[in-house]
Amino acid sequence: MGEIVLQTFGLTKAFRGFVAVNNVDLAVRRGTIHALIGPNGAGKTTVFNLLTKFHQPSAGRIVYDGIDITGERPAATARRGLVRSFQISATFAQMTARENVRVALQRAQGLAFHFWRSERALDALDDRALALLADVGLADFAEVRAADLPYGRKRTLELATTLALDPRMLLLDEPTQGMATEDVDRIKALIKRIAANRTILMVEHNMSVVADISDTITVLQRGEILAEGPYHIVAEVPAVRAAYMGGGHG
Amino acid sequence: MSSTLRLFWLFVAAAILVPFFPQIVYPIFMMKVLCYGLFACAFNLLLGYTGLVSFAHAAFLGSAGYVTGALMIRHADRIGTEVAILAGVATAAAIGAVIGGLAIRRKGIYFAMITLALSQIVYFLAVQFRWTGGEDGLQGIPRGRLFGLVDLTSDNAIYGFTLVVFVAGFLLVHRIIHSPFGQILRAIRDNEPRAISLGYDTDRFKLLAFVLSAAVAGLAGALKALVFQLVSLNDVSLHTSTEVVLMTLLGGLGTIWGPLVGAALVVGLQNYLATLGDMVTIVIGLIFIVCVSFFRLGLVGEFLRLRKSA
Incomplete structure (x- = not known):
C-alpha cells in the first residue's frame, strides 16, 4: 500500500445545528480504490462536497498531497488534480x-x-x-x-470528461447509480482500469461493485466512521452487518 | 464560412441599399433597428449564451450615450467622434465591471435583482448630475468628424457609419460566442457546478462575459446618441432594460439572429403603430404573451427547429 495522499483530521460539517459529518478522520492511500459506504443520510455526499470544497467544513482540516486545502476554492482544488463526479449525471x-x-x-x-x-x-x-x-x-x-444520450452513456461521458483532465485522484459519487446490470459491469471494469495509475475514492451503494474492486472500505453512519478496512474484515463487523449490510443491500 | 455569416453578409448587402430606396424603408428607421439590434445582441450574449439575466442593460446603453453625447457637445471641435464613442464604451464597460462584480456573487433571481437595484442608482445619477441634463437629457448632439476627417453630419454618412459599427459589433459578438471562451460560457450555462469541478473559476468567466456584454451595449448606446443626436432618461430607465429582454425573447434566445429580428419587430411595431399611442404597449404585450405561449423559442428559434425537423 502506498503513502497517504488524502487525509482529513476531525472533519465536521453542521447545517443549522444538524451535524451531517462529525469528526471524520479519513485516510486514502495512493493508488488504491477506496469506497465510502453507509445508509442514506450517513453523510457520504457531504464528505465529498467537503473534500472537493463545494462546502466549507465547520471544523477540521483536509490535507491533499501534503498541502492543506481546507480553505481553498473548489476550482483551485480541481486544478490540483483532485476531481469529482456528481451523483446525478453531470454533463x-x-x-x-x-x-x-x-x-x-x-x-x-x-x-x-x-x-x-x-x-x-x-x-x-x-x-x-x-x-x-x-x-x-x-x-x-x-x-x-x-x-x-441514454442514461448509462451520460455517466460514461462524465467519466471520459473527468479523465480528460488526467486527474491524479478521482472522487466518484455513486458511479453506477440507476444503471442496468450490463452497464454496471462496464463501468466497474472501466473504474478498475483507470485506477491503474490513480487514486479513487468512491461513494457506492452497489455492494457487488464495492466488494469486487475496492481495496479499502470506510463505513459511515450518522456522519461518523463506523468501521474501516478491506471488504472481508468490514463485512464481519457486527455493527456494520446490523446497520447496513444486513439490511438487504447487495 | 458558416451559413449564419453568409446570411449576415446578405443582410448587410440589403442594408447598404436602404438609403437608395427610402420609399421602402426609412434609413432612420433602419438605423434605429441597427442600434437596438446591437443592444439586443449584447444582451443575448449574457442571457442566451451565459445564462445570466440582467436588468441593468439600460444603464450601459444610457451611460455610454450620455458620455459620448456630453463629450461631443463640449469638445466636438477638438476630438474625433471615435474618441467620444470609445469613452462611452469604456464607461459602460467600467459600470459593467462594478455591477457585474457585485451581482455575480449571487445566483438566479438574486443576481437579477442586484443588477436591477444597481441600475436604478445609475438612473438616479443621470437625473441628479448637471452634465446629463437631468429631466431634459442631452439634445442637439453634434455628430462631428470621424478621425477629424469624415464629416458624419449628412444622413448618408451617419447611415454608413452606423452600418459599419453594427457589423463590427455583431461580428465581435459572433466571435465571442464561437471562441474558446464562448465554449466555456456554454459549459457554465449548461452546468455550472460541473464547470467548477473541471477547474474553471466560473465567476471570472461570468464577469468577463458581463463586461463584454456591457461594452457592446455601450457601443449601441453611443451610436444611438449620435444617430438621434439625443440622449434621454428613457435610455437608462428600467423600461429600456425590459424592452431588450422582450426583443431577445421574441426573436429567439441563444440564436445569433434572434435579437436583431426581435429588435426589428419591436421597433417596427412602435413605429408603424405609433398612431395608436399608448395602445402600442398593449399590442406588444399581447404579441409577447402569444410568443411565450406558443413560440417559446422565439421567431428565429422556432424557424431553426422547424428546419431541423423537416
Whole structure:
C-alpha cells in the first residue's frame, strides 16, 4: 500500500445545528480504490462536497498531497488534480459528447479566456477528445448531444470528461447509480482500469461493485466512521452487518 | 464560412441599399433597428449564451450615450467622434465591471435583482448630475468628424457609419460566442457546478462575459446618441432594460439572429403603430404573451427547429 495522499483530521460539517459529518478522520492511500459506504443520510455526499470544497467544513482540516486545502476554492482544488463526479449525471447537455470532453481538455490548453480567437483553435484537441471517447466506448456517440444520450452513456461521458483532465485522484459519487446490470459491469471494469495509475475514492451503494474492486472500505453512519478496512474484515463487523449490510443491500 | 455569416453578409448587402430606396424603408428607421439590434445582441450574449439575466442593460446603453453625447457637445471641435464613442464604451464597460462584480456573487433571481437595484442608482445619477441634463437629457448632439476627417453630419454618412459599427459589433459578438471562451460560457450555462469541478473559476468567466456584454451595449448606446443626436432618461430607465429582454425573447434566445429580428419587430411595431399611442404597449404585450405561449423559442428559434425537423 502506498503513502497517504488524502487525509482529513476531525472533519465536521453542521447545517443549522444538524451535524451531517462529525469528526471524520479519513485516510486514502495512493493508488488504491477506496469506497465510502453507509445508509442514506450517513453523510457520504457531504464528505465529498467537503473534500472537493463545494462546502466549507465547520471544523477540521483536509490535507491533499501534503498541502492543506481546507480553505481553498473548489476550482483551485480541481486544478490540483483532485476531481469529482456528481451523483446525478453531470454533463453539458446542449453540447455534443466531443465538445463535452473538449471543455475539460481546454483548461490545460490555456485559451479559456481568449474571446477574440476562433473556436477553430480548439480543433487541435479533437483527436484527443475522440481518443478519450473511444477509450470508454463512446466513439459512435461523438457528435450526439449529451442531452440525447441514454442514461448509462451520460455517466460514461462524465467519466471520459473527468479523465480528460488526467486527474491524479478521482472522487466518484455513486458511479453506477440507476444503471442496468450490463452497464454496471462496464463501468466497474472501466473504474478498475483507470485506477491503474490513480487514486479513487468512491461513494457506492452497489455492494457487488464495492466488494469486487475496492481495496479499502470506510463505513459511515450518522456522519461518523463506523468501521474501516478491506471488504472481508468490514463485512464481519457486527455493527456494520446490523446497520447496513444486513439490511438487504447487495 | 458558416451559413449564419453568409446570411449576415446578405443582410448587410440589403442594408447598404436602404438609403437608395427610402420609399421602402426609412434609413432612420433602419438605423434605429441597427442600434437596438446591437443592444439586443449584447444582451443575448449574457442571457442566451451565459445564462445570466440582467436588468441593468439600460444603464450601459444610457451611460455610454450620455458620455459620448456630453463629450461631443463640449469638445466636438477638438476630438474625433471615435474618441467620444470609445469613452462611452469604456464607461459602460467600467459600470459593467462594478455591477457585474457585485451581482455575480449571487445566483438566479438574486443576481437579477442586484443588477436591477444597481441600475436604478445609475438612473438616479443621470437625473441628479448637471452634465446629463437631468429631466431634459442631452439634445442637439453634434455628430462631428470621424478621425477629424469624415464629416458624419449628412444622413448618408451617419447611415454608413452606423452600418459599419453594427457589423463590427455583431461580428465581435459572433466571435465571442464561437471562441474558446464562448465554449466555456456554454459549459457554465449548461452546468455550472460541473464547470467548477473541471477547474474553471466560473465567476471570472461570468464577469468577463458581463463586461463584454456591457461594452457592446455601450457601443449601441453611443451610436444611438449620435444617430438621434439625443440622449434621454428613457435610455437608462428600467423600461429600456425590459424592452431588450422582450426583443431577445421574441426573436429567439441563444440564436445569433434572434435579437436583431426581435429588435426589428419591436421597433417596427412602435413605429408603424405609433398612431395608436399608448395602445402600442398593449399590442406588444399581447404579441409577447402569444410568443411565450406558443413560440417559446422565439421567431428565429422556432424557424431553426422547424428546419431541423423537416
